[in-house]
Amino acid sequence: LEKDNIEAKYETLKSQINPHFLFNSLNGLVTLVDENTKAVDYIQNLSEFLRYILKSRDTELVLVRSEVEMLKKYIIIQQLRFGKNLQVDLDIPENYYHYSLPPLVLQMLVENCIKHNIVASDNPLQIAIKASKKEIIVRNNLQKKFENNSTGHGLKNIIERYRFFTEKEVHVHESSTTFAVTVPLLIVDL
Numbered sequence: 001l002e003k004d005n006i007e008a009k010y011e012t013l014k015s016q017i018n019p020h021f022l023f024n025s026l027n028g029l030v031t032l033v034d035e036n037t038k039a040v041d042y043i044q045n046l047s048e049f050l051r052y053i054l055k056s057r058d059t060e061l062v063l064v065r066s067e068v069e070m071l072k073k074y075i076i077i078q079q080l081r082f083g084k085n086l087q088v089d090l091d092i093p094e095n096y097y098h099y100s101l102p103p104l105v106l107q108m109l110v111e112n113c114i115k116h117n118i119v120a121s122d123n124p125l126q127i128a129i130k131a132s133k134k135e136i137i138v139r140n141n142l143q144k145k146f147e148n149n150s151t152g153h154g155l156k157n158i159i160e161r162y163r164f165f166t167e168k169e170v171h172v173h174e175s176s177t178t179f180a181v182t183v184p185l186l187i188v189d190l
Contacts, residue, residue: 038080041076041080042076042077042080042081045073045074045076045077045080046073046077048070048073049070049073049074049077052066052070052073053104056103056104057103059103060102060164060165061100061101061102061103061165061186061188062100062101062102062103063097063098063099063100064092064096064097064098064099064100064101064131064136064185065094065097065098066103067101067103067104067105067106067107068090068092068097068106070104070107071090071106071107071110071129072090074107074110074111075088075090075110078110078114082114082119082125084121084124085119085120085121085124085125086114086119086124086125086127087124087125087126087127088110088126088127088128088129089126089127089128089129089130090129091128091129091130091131092129092130092131092136093131096131096136096185099134099185099186099187100185100186100187100188101136101183101184101185101186102158102161102162102165105158105161105183106129106136106138106183108154108157108158109129109138109158109181109183110127110129110138111154112154112155113125113127113138113140113179114127115154116144116145116179117140117141117142117143117144117145117179118143118144118145120143123143125140125141125143126140126141127139127140128140131185134184134185135182135183135184135185136182136183136185137180137181137182138180138181138182138183139178139179139180139181140178140179140180141177141178142174142175142176142177142178142179155170155172155181158170158181158183162183162184165186165188166184166186168184169184170182170183170184
């Protein structure tokens with residue numbers, strides 16, 4: 001019942017967004033900050049990232065190729081925000097691009113790395129995203145923030161979404177120095 005309630009609220013929020021207005025506004029903003037290349041890069045990548053979210057919101061699975069392209073834009077946005085304090089190694093060879101996974105899974109995992117860890121110049125957050133053996137591993141050095149308000153919904157959401165499509169499990173591993181999530185890649189004709 002709670003899941004249905006959350007989905008209903010989500011659908012209501014989605015319907016309130018007017019994508020055409022949003023993207024026109026972002027394009028207008030680019031012309032206003034034309035002199036600031038970092039701001040232009042940020043806005044253009046954000047615009048493409050939001051377009052991907054809207055396009056994939058009614059899609060159950062996407063190709064790894066699409067997810068990687070979108071993830072690169074998200075990483076650029078975050079690196080513009082954090083600079084050298086955020087180091088990301090994205091290693092997903094093209095021979096994995098024909099596999100599928102639920103949309104925004106990789107972005108959510110990277111976002112969780114940033115959300116739950118300290119990103120600082122004296123100890124940069126290091127995130128590695130690597131494909132191996134029909135799965136993708138997202139791993140970060142562990143430097144936890146003290147949090148009272150973490151609900152764990154992001155990771156639970158990913159695990160539940162995978163249960164709809166496969167019996168293969170999402171694996172979570174935490175040590176004293178690293179946190180890693182491994183998601184299976186799916187073979188589906190899209």
